[in-house]
Amino acid sequence: xxxxxxxxxxxxxxxxxxxxxxxxxxxxxxLGFMWTFxxxxxxxxxxxxxxxxxxxxDIERYYLYLFVALIPWIFFSASLxxxxxxxxxxxxxVKKIYFPRQVIPISYVTSSFVNMLLSFIVVFIxxxxxxxxxxxxxVLCLPVIMIVEYMLALGTALIASAVTxxxxxxxxxxxxxxxxxxxxxxxxxxxxxxxxxxxPLFNLNPMTHIIGCYRDVLYYKTxxxxxxxxxxxxxxxxxxxxxHFLFLKLQRHFAEEL
Amino acid sequence: xTKNETVIDVKNITKKFxxxxxxxxxxKERLLFRKRNRYEEREVxxxxxxxxxxxxxxxxxxxxxxxxxxxLKLLTKIMYPDSGEIIMKGRISSLIELGAGFHPDMSGRENxxxxxxxxxxxxxxxxxxxxxxIAFSELEEFIDNPVRTYSSGMYMRLAFSVAINVxxxxxxxxEILAVGDTNFQTKCFNRxxxxxxxxxxxxxxxxxxxxxxxxxDRCVWINNGLIVHEGRSDEVVDAYLNFMNQKKxxxxxxxxxxxxxxxxxxxxxxxxxxxxxxxxxxxxxxxGLKYVEIKKAEMLNSENKNVRIFRTGERLSLKIHYHVNxxxxxxxxxFGFYTPEGECLYGNNTQLDRIKVNTEKxxxxxxxxxxxxxxxxxxxxxxxAVVDSDGTPMDFYRNYCEFEVVSESRNMGYxxxxxxxxx
Numbered sequence: 001x002x003x004x005x006x007x008x009x010x011x012x013x014x015x016x017x018x019x020x021x022x023x024x025x026x027x028x029x030x031l032g033f034m035w036t037f038x039x040x041x042x043x044x045x046x047x048x049x050x051x052x053x054x055x056x057x058d059i060e061r062y063y064l065y066l067f068v069a070l071i072p073w074i075f076f077s078a079s080l081x082x083x084x085x086x087x088x089x090x091x092x093x094v095k096k097i098y099f100p101r102q103v104i105p106i107s108y109v110t111s112s113f114v115n116m117l118l119s120f121i122v123v124f125i126x127x128x129x130x131x132x133x134x135x136x137x138x139v140l141c142l143p144v145i146m147i148v149e150y151m152l153a154l155g156t157a158l159i160a161s162a163v164t165x166x167x168x169x170x171x172x173x174x175x176x177x178x179x180x181x182x183x184x185x186x187x188x189x190x191x192x193x194x195x196x197x198x199x200p201l202f203n204l205n206p207m208t209h210i211i212g213c214y215r216d217v218l219y220y221k222t223x224x225x226x227x228x229x230x231x232x233x234x235x236x237x238x239x240x241x242x243x244h245f246l247f248l249k250l251q252r253h254f255a256e257e258l
Numbered sequence: 259x260t261k262n263e264t265v266i267d268v269k270n271i272t273k274k275f276x277x278x279x280x281x282x283x284x285x286k287e288r289l290l291f292r293k294r295n296r297y298e299e300r301e302v303x304x305x306x307x308x309x310x311x312x313x314x315x316x317x318x319x320x321x322x323x324x325x326x327x328x329x330l331k332l333l334t335k336i337m338y339p340d341s342g343e344i345i346m347k348g349r350i351s352s353l354i355e356l357g358a359g360f361h362p363d364m365s366g367r368e369n370x371x372x373x374x375x376x377x378x379x380x381x382x383x384x385x386x387x388x389x390x391x392i393a394f395s396e397l398e399e400f401i402d403n404p405v406r407t408y409s410s411g412m413y414m415r416l417a418f419s420v421a422i423n424v425x426x427x428x429x430x431x432x433e434i435l436a437v438g439d440t441n442f443q444t445k446c447f448n449r450x451x452x453x454x455x456x457x458x459x460x461x462x463x464x465x466x467x468x469x470x471x472x473x474x475d476r477c478v479w480i481n482n483g484l485i486v487h488e489g490r491s492d493e494v495v496d497a498y499l500n501f502m503n504q505k506k507x508x509x510x511x512x513x514x515x516x517x518x519x520x521x522x523x524x525x526x527x528x529x530x531x532x533x534x535x536x537x538x539x540x541x542x543x544x545x546g547l548k549y550v551e552i553k554k555a556e557m558l559n560s561e562n563k564n565v566r567i568f569r570t571g572e573r574l575s576l577k578i579h580y581h582v583n584x585x586x587x588x589x590x591x592x593f594g595f596y597t598p599e600g601e602c603l604y605g606n607n608t609q610l611d612r613i614k615v616n617t618e619k620x621x622x623x624x625x626x627x628x629x630x631x632x633x634x635x636x637x638x639x640x641x642x643a644v645v646d647s648d649g650t651p652m653d654f655y656r657n658y659c660e661f662e663v664v665s666e667s668r669n670m671g672y673x674x675x676x677x678x679x680x681x
Contacts, residue, residue: 012375096355252338
């Protein structure tokens, strides 16, 4: 409890780290912060071209189908891989100054989260301008889905960042793990094509439900089955609590290991 | 919080570090070379306890590696003790690393926000302090320029201004008061005094003993991970200086024979042919007709050891070993103490002291005993010489060797002069 209050006291540090990260990402480029919007927009163009001209699929408006799933996935995988390296990357601060160490992974995950929100602005613009329309009731569920995903991402990032301090290979191992994880989550394909005997595995994967919910809201324009999200929420809570305590334990020796 | 309340309570803390011989942090290395992950455990702190009351300024001193910086890191919670407990009450700010998180491309103003946020200040709190921080740094004109355009002095001034305006209850300072120019330093110290008067508790780690004495009420001396002495600053500093001098003397005592060789290594030309004193090259480090030669000179301390380090007030005996090539009626032996810059501090010889030296021996020793060395701490140079009764140099050794004097006394200058104050 004391730790949580302390992290809250350091909210300005989280805020300024997030700001620094978002502003620093495209620093020095001509278009600067505009890249945050241009980047997803151009990606969308590429997917549209590739999947409507070359790799044609049965799924209608596949570019949108893929895109509404890919953006949340990128947030999650960036939180995991980038988050795992975040403390090592800030070792000068960690070794010299006291602050609650959780601030670093929290800031990293939050800045990835903000990046996702900004990408969603592009998605909404595309959806509205292409005349697809939105279901306002469904969109109201979006914050809940995002919060669940944020919890899951933060929990895993807390664990990964703390363990990476002691075991640097984890960062690279996670690079492969997230790639495999992406293909094990119905992002590029529909869950309906998954072989029956593999389904339990897919249902265990919290990202399956989260991605499914995003797609329900933005692609199918339906209110998602929040019960499917429940297991993700439970798992997110477990990860967050476990991550919190593991981090507390491991952070005691950060300064010596870095 | 009332005065006299204990705000820092350090209870018997220990800390070990693992010193890896060959650290492998990759999976491959961990698995393949399990046995290679040998490490030594070094116990940096072996059980330290002390308490600090509200509004006190306490200095931590000790030589390098004694554990004082580790103690400070444990106080800031950058590291945690292996055993023992540290209880601290209030907000802690540290001046260990100045300018943490400074971004060179951002303006001074933006960096104040970033840096202060690392100390745990909220935006509101920073807003309230902003003007004071800028005024203290004296950087009003430059505050909206990117920090990369600052000189290092300006950078430090900005960083220090943020750190000192955090309004902590406890301030931890590590060896960083050498900030900016003298004026700014004075300003920083005045500010620290103000804060202290307001009840801020301050802990300083530094090698600058003068700072400790001037600023700290109490001082803790740590050696090899244990507290040796704790008490009033001047007393602890005295004891520490005394100990360090003793250590220095011990480590430099009994130098090998080479050390007693003259400082000038270049072979001296054999001037055996010189018979006329007009031909003597007085500018050389060693010159003379060599009718009598100085073989070596020894400097013995009170334990009769040939050393190059002495304490003020110690007994020093200088032994000049000579060899006679061509007997003279009278020999005049002399010595002189010089500064490394070549200024004569004291010089004397047997003739000036009205002592007649005539000897039949071809090899002998002349000693001069200084019962109570009056030189103060510093580096000095010894000259030794032998001349004839007319002052013609026979063997004149400039810069025969350097030696050092250490002292607990903080008098200034070269010599100690007996004195007494009457008030």
